[in-house]
Amino acid sequence: MxxxxxxxxxxxxxxxxxxxxxxxxxxxxxxxxxxxxxxxxxxxxxPIREALVKRAQHPCYGYTTITDEDAQALIGFWQRRHNLTLKEEYLVMLPTVVTGLRACVQTMTHPGDGVIVQTPVYGPFLSAIQESGRVLLEARLKRDEIGRYTMDYDAIEDHLRKGARLMMLCNPHNPVSRAWSREELKALLSLLNRYNAKLVSDEIHADFVHQPREFCPVLSLEEARENVVMLVAASKTFNIAGLLQATAISRDPDVVRMLKRYMERTGASSGNIFALEGTRAAYTNCxxxxxxxxxxxxxxxxxxxxxxxxxxxxxxxxxxxxxxxxxxxxxxxxxxxxxxxxxxxxxxxxxxxxxxxxxxxxxxxxxxxxxxxxxxxxxxxxxxxxxxxxx
Ligand SMILES: Cc1ncc(COP(=O)(O)O)c(C=O)c1O
Structure with a gap:
């Protein structure tokens, strides 16, 4: 084809x-x-269609396991397309990125804590905070005369000074279409580090950065310490959102453990047969x-x-x-x-x-x-x- x-x-x-x-x-x-x-x-x-059809033809759809191959497909894709080296132990499989946003808010903050977001931003960022008893702290993006948006570091710092301990970033940013530059992200992480704050970066749109811009994953920055979680998926990239498969990535074993425990407690495990087959094919062959x-x-x-x-x-x-x-x-x-x-x-x-x-x-x-x-x-x-x- x-x-x-x-x-x-x-x-x-x-x-x-x-x-x-x-x-x-x-x-x-x-x-x-x-x-x-x-x-x-x-x-x-x-290849995605073929993988799904092939699996569907086997007429037994019982419980299935997430294998090393699933992790390796994702790891290979991120190395190949974004030059980012990941390890299997960093990964937590989730049904969707929105599940990940909610899981991070719940596990990385306490009720009543403030969480910073840069508005305008994808709506479920807002509901993940508001519906879990946390306080939504808006650091509105700045907009220039041609409609290009930039981060308001002063507004972010103001919230940090008042005690905010988590920020949720959309990288690249939906809806304002910014591909945050390496310099902008470094400045953001340096600021968060100064206040010991954590970062959840939704990178579901990673593969849609248009030349001459370049995508910069937050975990590629030396400033990204254990305090950073990235949320990724093949769903937007390969137009397979209906399969429901996403991944949280953290270098901190405690965060990985907490996210896994949170998912167990919800009773929802990701990795249905078709989601895994389709995602593996997407990451390896498309x-x-x-x-x-x-x-x-x-x-x-x-x-x-x-x-x-x-x-x-x-x-x-x-x-x-x-x-x-x-x-x-x-x-x-x-x-x-x-x-x-x-x-x-x-x-x-x-x-x-x-x-x-x-x-x-x-x-x-x-x-x-x-x-x-x-x-x-x-x-x-x-x-x-x-x-x-x-x-
Ligand atoms: C920034 C962002 N995050 C998450 C999602 C939804 O992802 P999922 O379907 O995996 O929850 C979207 C969908 O538009 C999005 O734009």
């Missing part, structure tokens, strides 16, 4: 698969173009699919910018350094935030509401998922423009 423009242009008909993106109640109806939840409308790489995808996404970025420039010239799209999600500022059109979603729906397009990422920092923003065939993207953008410009 060749993963070229033709392959990605073809997309995939997801009818009959109960795809959340195409069937979510209240948001999706027949004919609506979905540019929202972060999965992609492309067929996954052939680099060509990923390279083809990245080239296609780069072209989608160009198409998105050209279309927005033409149809919604006052909208500001944050520079697209990472992910397959564009952060659109439509405040110049002066539409009350609560009406934007309704207008989009009326015009037949579904985007992610900016306030999912922060009530204040997301007001007047919408997130556009461009991980889809170009034709679908352009159709959705045209509808978005009509919705915003409607009198």
């Amino acid at each position: 060749i993963y070229n423009q033709e392959f990605f242009d073809a997309g995939i008909d997801r009818k009959g698969t109960n795809a959340l993106k195409w069937t979510a109640k209240g948001l999706m109806q027949e004919g609506v173009v979905p540019l929202w939840v972060a999965d992609m409308d492309f067929a996954c790489a052939e 680099d060509d699919w990923l390279d083809g995808l990245m080239a296609y996404l780069k072209e989608n970025q160009k198409a998105l910018l050209e279309t927005m420039e033409q149809l919604l010239p006052q909208a500001v799209i944050s520079p697209m350094e990472a992910t397959f999600l564009a952060w659109a500022d439509v405040r110049a059109y002066h539409i009350p935030h609560s009406e934007i979603g309704e207008k989009c729906s009326k015009h037949g397009v579904a985007l992610t509401d900016g306030q999912f990422f922060g009530e204040t920092t997301g007001e007047g923003f919408m997130r556009i998922n461009y991980g889809c065939p170009r034709g679908q993207l352009l159709k959705g953008l045209q509808r978005f423009a009509h919705a915003i410009k409607e009198a």
Whole structure:
């Protein structure tokens, strides 16, 4: 199989698969173009499908074990793609990254503790803190006139000075599309180290950093001590989020032990037969699919910018350094935030509401998922423009 423009242009008909993106109640109806939840409308790489089909053909689906091969597949991928050396004893298998966010909050802090996040940020960061009796400490990202975001170290330090002991980072950052640089991350870790604070870094979008930017895993930095946990998955990278498989990585044996114990206590163990088969195949045999995808996404970025420039010239799209999600500022059109979603729906397009990422920092923003065939993207953008410009 060749993963070229033709392959990605073809997309995939997801009818009959109960795809959340195409069937979510209240948001999706027949004919609506979905540019929202972060999965992609492309067929996954052939080796993943083959691995799943092969396993499905064996008609016994009893309990299964996580093997050394599962760990080695992940370790090999991170060495090959990100030059990061990991060891099997650092890994804790989880069903999802969101499980990991919650597990880290629960095991690395106590009720009533403050946890720092940089808003706007992926919504489950906020709920993981709020729903576990911890205190959400916002260190809002700073935004410049072209919509590029940077860290507010003063705001972070202010929280640390007042006693915060954990920060949750999104690296690269969803929704603002920043690929944090080595220098920015070093400065952040130095600051956290000065206050003896811990860091959980959600690196699920690691593989979506667009040239000339480079991805920097936090565990590659000398400043990353035992206090750092990275959360990773093949789910976004290879479009297999429905399989439910993720991994927490820590060099601290105590953290690994605590996370494993937490997972045992929840009664949920990861590693169902198909998740393991699919993830192993993804990490070992699908680099060509990923390279083809990245080239296609780069072209989608160009198409998105050209279309927005033409149809919604006052909208500001944050520079697209990472992910397959564009952060659109439509405040110049002066539409009350609560009406934007309704207008989009009326015009037949579904985007992610900016306030999912922060009530204040997301007001007047919408997130556009461009991980889809170009034709679908352009159709959705045209509808978005009509919705915003409607009198
Ligand atoms: C930053 C980030 N973390 C986690 C997730 C969800 O991952 P999972 O499905 O493994 O919980 C997403 C999905 O969009 C995401 O953008």
